[in-house]
Each structure stands twice: as structure tokens, then as C-alpha cells.
Amino acid sequence: MLDYVTSYLHSSLTPGQAGNWLWALVYILVIFAGVSGIVIVMNWGERKALAHMQVRLGPMRVGPHGLMQPIADAIKLLTKEDIMPSEADKPIFWLAPVWVVMIAFSVFIVVPFGPTHAVTDMNIGILFMLGVSSLGVLGIVMAGWASNSHFPLMGALRSSAQMVSYEIAMGLAVVSAIVMTGLGGIGPYGIGSGAGSGTLSMIGIVQAQAQQHVWFIFKFFPVGLVAFFIFAVAMIAETNRAPFDLPEAESELVAGFHTEYSGLRWSLFMLGEYAGMVAVSSIAITLWLGGWLRPFPSTHGPAINIPFLWEHPEQGVVDFAFSFAPALVMLALAFFSFFNAMRMPKHPLLKIQTIGLYAFGLVLAGVGLILLAPPVRDRIQDIFWFVFKIACFMYLYIWYRATWPRYRFDQLMKVGWKVLLPLGLGVLLVTGIIGLGPEIAAWLKGVV
């Protein structure tokens, strides 16, 4: 038994590939907790960031700068009365939020947070992700149908139409990235094609980017960038976020498909939505932004060796410098907390808040210090960069929401079918033509 547990520790495979069910379960639990944690942080972060963009303060009362607000919200939602409309289709009404959450989290099975940090690595990883995540719409349609009310029904209809339209553009963009994995070699236009691995595996895609020394967003510039742009637009539409939040358009459909939901069920929808945002961001990161790779992954610099602090002969000074990033981010946040704690007005009523903020800063500083320790530091690298990129995407989601009005349904369809779809097809064609350029040239020569 112990062997079963320890045998995996020195494996260079994901637990799924190694066939180690126990570690797979551990990974599942850790990822579930981690994604839920991101959702909680996102909850607070969205409210604060949105508030500051809108010249207001956001949550300020529950804990220092509202830090405990997500917890208070969770308690509120859990203790709220559970209302089910009497005319609702009860089993489906019950199933819909569960379904949405299940789907949103299932996707994470193949998301690689590092070379081995995934539950499993499938050879059809990206296909699995797209396939499973598009099942999420079923939950929304179920919710809209089961509520037996007009606003949710319209929200569900909008949602299904929207998903179908944008999945096509999204798929084309993804295919263009997958084609890139098969087009290895260096150089501005990838001459020397056919050297890549050509894979659908999520880990394989990132490794292809590492081997080709380029994030796919910069490959065949600007082809990769356009493909990423298509995906970035489609993924907002897929997750029903502003400016494509038509299925839950507050000012039109009250709350869209979850109008009749409240309390825990409603919070499950929210959890599913935010988890879905993390999931699609993970796809974008994996496909175009180098997954767990740090910026400039192939620049190592001169090799150095510092006893106990840096004992990686194959890596260089640049790696050494980047390895401090996780700790530095945490310490910067800690400094920010201390700075704001000092700026707190000196008022007896704010005493607990000030102390709380100091304590929060201390916790962050403590985490930062732990991250400085070499064993932790080396193991956290991949995960840190992945989560950091997710955080950037989350911030963009918030920013979009604060900036843009909502599209109308026909305009949404127009963007999907008339702009993104042709663009996606074009990108796919151009990727193929550029990638297979030498072969085509050779073939043409043969013909002539």
C-alpha cells in the first residue's frame, strides 16, 4: 500500500497515465479546492476591481477592505430559503445547477498546471475539453426549461443559440493552434515543417511550444495572434460574460436562465460560471500562451551554481531570477496590505479592521517567505505561472464588464457568423499554407 503511494512520487507522468488512482484522487481534490479558491478570490476581486473602475469602494465592511465578503456571501447563500417554483419541472430544476457545476469542474481533469500537474493527460485532451465544456449549455437549457417561466426560457434559448454559434469559431481557432503543434522548426515562417509532434494532448501542446521556442500566440505572426483573438472573443461568449451576457442580461431578461433560482442553487450556477471562466482561460493559456511556461522559456543565460539555493546545472541565471517571481508577488501583495493598513484612518472603530489587514499582510508575507524556500520554490514555478496567467484573464473579464455595453442578439449572431467564422477559416487556411509552404512548393515544382 505504501509502495502504491510512494511509487508515484518519482514518476514523471500524470497520475492518470501512471494508473495511480489514489494520487489521481488527491489531484482531483486539490484541483477542485484550488479552482473553488480561485472563484472565491475572483468573487472578491471582481467586486473590488469593478467598484474602483466605477468610482466607488465596493465591499468595505466585512473584514478589512471587504476581504471576508466572499465568506459572508457564501454563508448567506447557504442559509437562504430554498425556493422551487410550484410549477417547475422538479427533477430537471434540481439537476440543472448540479449539471453545470459538474461539467465546469470535469473539464479540469486534463488541464495541465505543470508538466505532471494534471489529473491525467489524454491524447485527445483538447477535444475532451471542448466537448465536455460545451455540455455546460445543456444545464442552462435545462434550467431555462424547468423553471417554467418566460424569462428563463428566453435566456436558455439565447444561450443555446449563442453557444452553437461561437463554438464553431472557437473550434476553428483551436484547430489552427493544433495544426501549429505539427509545424515545428524555427524561423519566421516555420520553414522546416513536419518537425513538430502534432498532438491533441494538452501537455503535448505546451511541450510543442517549448520545443518550438515560441508561444503559439506569436507563431507565424500575426496568424497565431488572430487565432488567439478569435478564441478570446468566443470564450467570453461561451461563458456568458459581458459584453455577451445575453442569456442572463439583467436589464432585459431580469436574470435570464437563473431568474427562478435562489440560494444554494443559484450559487452553484455562479460557481459553474466562474469555474467555466477559469476553464476556458486555461484552454487559451495552454494553446497560445505557453501553459505553465514562464515568459521567455528558452532563454536560460549563463549557468550558475549556488549551493543550497540553486543547484540546477542545466538551467541558468535567467531561470534563477524568474524563480523568485512567486515569492516576490506574494511579498508585493503583503507590502500592499501593510501599506494600506498604515493608511487606515486612526479611529477606534477601525481598530479591528486595521489589525485584520496587518494580519492578512502577515499571512501573505509568510506565504511569500515559504515560497522562497528552494524545494517549494522549484516545485511551485509551473503552477504559479499558470495561475498568474489565469489571473490576468480574470482581470480582463472584469475590465470588459466595466467597459462595454451589451450586444443585441442579432449583433451577437452577426459577430459570430459573419466575422469570427470567416476569420477562423481564413486563419486555419493561412496556417496550413504557411506551415506546408515547402511541401507545396516542392509539389508544384514536380507538377511543373
Next chain:
Amino acid sequence: MADETTSKDQPKPPESKPAAEKPAAPPAAKAAAAPSAKPAGPTPQPWESEMVAKFKARFGSGIREASTYVGQNYMVVDGSIVYEALQLLREDEGFDYCVDITAVHYPKREEQFDLVWILYSFPRNERIRVKTLLKDGASVPSVVAIWSTANWLEREVFDMFGIGFDGHPDLKRILLPDGWKGHPLRKDYPILQQDTEWVKINLGIESGQ
């Protein structure tokens, strides 16, 4: 339409035009008003204009009165010709904007209701009122076909006074619920009636006050 109005309505109408309603009352009126606590008040003066002459020539005694009161012109016309007169005002005289339709209830009169159309002309920058007297239960032709705006205004008059409008596309209560009893802006509708009735039925008490 737009051109017509933009060009003509901007300059203030010449002072000579009696129709021009001017909130800044002429100095004479101001002086008259100032000191006396119980003013005899201004009285309606006859309203002389080309248009009135034309109307009088056409309708004869159908135009019962045409007067000016504190600079505001109004015409009292007979119920039988009111539709024709309004149509004429809209089509020939350019009163293209129906500002308001309302009524006043005088329970002691034989013709209990004053029905008032307030009209405005963009080309002439002139506002007039057309009034007709109605008996209780009588109805007038609807002017929705002349001014679309009359639709809700007539519904409101019907709702509040119970005056019928013949030919209205959808004459039903507008501000009050469909099951409402009575017409509240009639003078014989006591202000507490509805409240007392409601508390009697729903709370079983005599008065909610």
C-alpha cells in the same frame, strides 16, 4: 414637416398677434393685479381673428364663444360640430399637435362636463383651447384618427370622468384597474369613498381613517 417647423417656430411671434401666449404678462395686467387682495380679476375678452371669423362663418352658432382670457384663446363649440371643427383646425389651420385632452366636471350645470382640447400649432407657434359642453352620459367622436396622441388622453378622460369617445380603438381604463367603480375626478366622487369601501370589505372595519 421638420423643415417647416424649424424655420417658422423659432422667431418669437410679433406682438400684434393676439394668439401669442406670453407668460410674462403685459405690464397693464401686472399693475392691475398687484395690490388688491380681492381682485375683480381679468375677464374674458372677445377673441377676434381671421380664423375665428372663418369658423364663425362656417359653423354659425356652432361656435358658441370665442374669447381670450389672460392672453389665452379658447373657443367653445357645440358638441355636434366638434369633430369637424377639430379636423378643420388640424388640416387647414395647422394645429398639428394635440397637447392635451381633459375635462372639468360641473355637477350643478345641465351640461355637466367641459371637455377641453388643448391644441398647438408648430407653424404658427400658437396655442388654443377648444371646449365643448357635454351632458352626463353623452359621448363625443374620438379624435384618434386626427391626432394619434389622443389615444391615451381620451382613455384617461374616460377613466376619470366616464365620458365616452365614439370610434376610439381601445377605450378602456388606463390608470385605474379594470374593476374600478366610478370615475374619480367627478365632483360627486368623494375622496374617501374607495378607501372606506375597501376597508369594509377587506378588513371588516368602518373606516380606515
Next chain:
Amino acid sequence: MTDSTKSGFYQETAGPDQTFLDANELVLNMGPQHPSTHGVLRVILRLDGEKVLGTECVIGYLHRGVEKIAENRTYTMFNPYVDRMDYVAAVSNGLGYCLAVEKLLNIEAPPRAAYIRVVLTELNRMASHQLWLGTHALDIGAMTPLFYTFRDREEILKIYEKYCGARLTTHAFRIGGTLYETYDGFEQDVNNFVKFVTPKIGEYEELLTTNRIWVERTKGVGVLSGKDCIDFGVTGPVLRAGGVKWDLRKAQPYSMYDKFDFEIPTGENGDTFDRYIVRIAEMRQSLRIIDQAVNSIPAGPIMAKVPKVMKPAVGEVYVSIEAPKGELGYFVVSDGSTQPYRVRVRPPSFVNLQALDKMVRGALVADVVAVIGTLDIVLGEVDR
């Protein structure tokens, strides 16, 4: 005209707007509790998928019988009630009522009072338009402008609070003039406000005017030409956006508006975008008027000689002003007693709302909220 006047859609069945593929119609009850009907308006939509085949407005949820109340109050006692109609432009309502009763009494407010009235009314027009802009943008999905406009509207409310103690339903004017003298530093406050808010209007525009989604959502939506506006009696910025250069402040000046130099902004297409542009331009014009008025308030009394017990002579008057939403008129009938015999309010929101059906027929559900927003209705005034 015939088609648009048929607002009761239950009678209508087949016709040019039959559903696509003969699908079943969906009847959607928007309101009375809905985030973007601006109060308790209920719009029954007959839908073919997302397309609107017909609407019917059900109003009256906020009906308080203001006109009946007026008949049971004296002229002075009724004055505060009018603030509760269009509560976001309470000062304009008060001005209209005071002017009407003054006309009935045949008195005129002294110049100083008139100037103070102009300053406060134009500030109110700013406030009303700002609130409109924020909520309208929110209806279309842009959250942020709401907070920007509310931040700036706050400064106006502060001036009101300093002037008369109330922020929203101010009851700032009395029949015959104003009750309160300007407080010390009033001119300074108003001048500071003008300086403060001028760049802020540019800020709203930066967020919206060139925003692609905003333009797409508003251009060509809810078109109401000038001709239709006149036919439907629609006034105010909606009429001006339809290209009709008509503003009661110019056409029939009241309260010394003829002393001030300002322009009437107009649009061309009469769509939602034009109405937005017109209202933005009107804010700038209001600032111009405020700037001129506040720096030239003449000295003198603020109250005309008004009898303690008001008993206007028998007669009836109709006085209307250019409220932020359109022509706001008061038809007051006196029977010579201390109480008005009849007060009829001609509410711009009520009349403007009537055009909703024409504007949204054939449009999409999302346009309905955009159009309700662009009409700038206040349900307190629609229902009275």
C-alpha cells in the same frame, strides 16, 4: 397612422406581422417589477422569438390621484405635491405649477426670483439628464456611466440641500417667487459646479459616444421621425432628435428665458443615438444658461405681492414649460375659491410613452429596454 394607433393587441391577429414559420407567439410580461422599466411600468410583449410583434403598456401602478388631491387642497398646499410627480425633476414641476397659478392670479415673480428659478431649474435639467444617461446606459448593459453620472449629480443635490434643505423633492419655489434667498456662496457653488461638470460630460462621451457596441445598439433603434413625434404629441429631446427645432424656452419664453443665450440641439434621424446626442448637448446648453444666469442675478425682492389667502378670479389657464422630459403643462381652473376647482397636469412622460408601441414594433426584446430608456419616462409622472 391607423396601424400604430391600435395599441390593444389582443384584437390583432393575422397580418403582416405573422410569426416566422407560424410558430406560437410568446406573450412576455415585462414588469411591473423589472430592472429596466424604470419603475412599475408593465409592458406586455407579444413576441415571435426575439422579435416584437406588438406591445401594450399597462400603467397606473403608481397612481396617487394627484389631480383629485389638488381639488381638496388650497393652491399653496398643493404646491409640494407636484414635486412627487416627476421626482427626478421636481424643481421643473414646481416651476410649472407656480407659473400657472401666478398666471391665474395675474401676478409675476420678480426678476431676482425668476433668475434663481432659472438657475435651479437648469440644474435640475442637468440632474435629470444625468440620471437618464446613467440608467439608459445601464439598460443597454454599460454599468460604469451610471456611477459617473451619479457622482456628478450628487453635486447638484448638494446645492439644493444647501438652498432649501431638501435634495430630491425640493419644493423650492412658491407661488409668486421663491421663499428662500440664495445662501452665502450660492453663486460660488454653482460656478464651481459648472467648472467641475463641464469636463465630466466629455468623460461620459468618452465612454459611450464612440463605443462601437453603444453605437450599434443605439443607431437606427426606436426611430421616431419628427412628423411622428408631432402626431404622437411627443415633446422634449425626443422631438428635437427627430429634427424639429422646438423648445418652449425659445418658442414661448417664460421665466425670463428670453434673456439668455442658448441653442436648441437637434438630431436628424430620430433614433436612440440621436436622442442621446441631443441630451448630451442639452446638458452643455443648460450649463451655458446656468453660467449666464447665476452671474447676473439682479438684486431685488424674491417674492411678488401675493395675497395671504389666494382666491384667484374665476377662470382657467393653461401654462406649460419645457421640462427635461418634454412639455409639462398645467391646466388650472379656478372657481374663485381658495381651492383649485380642477388641476390637470399634462405629463410629458405619459404622452411620450404612448409612442413606445410604434417605436419597438418589429424590433428585438433588447431594443424594448433601450427604447423605454431613451424615452426617459418617470413612472411617478406617467401615473401621477
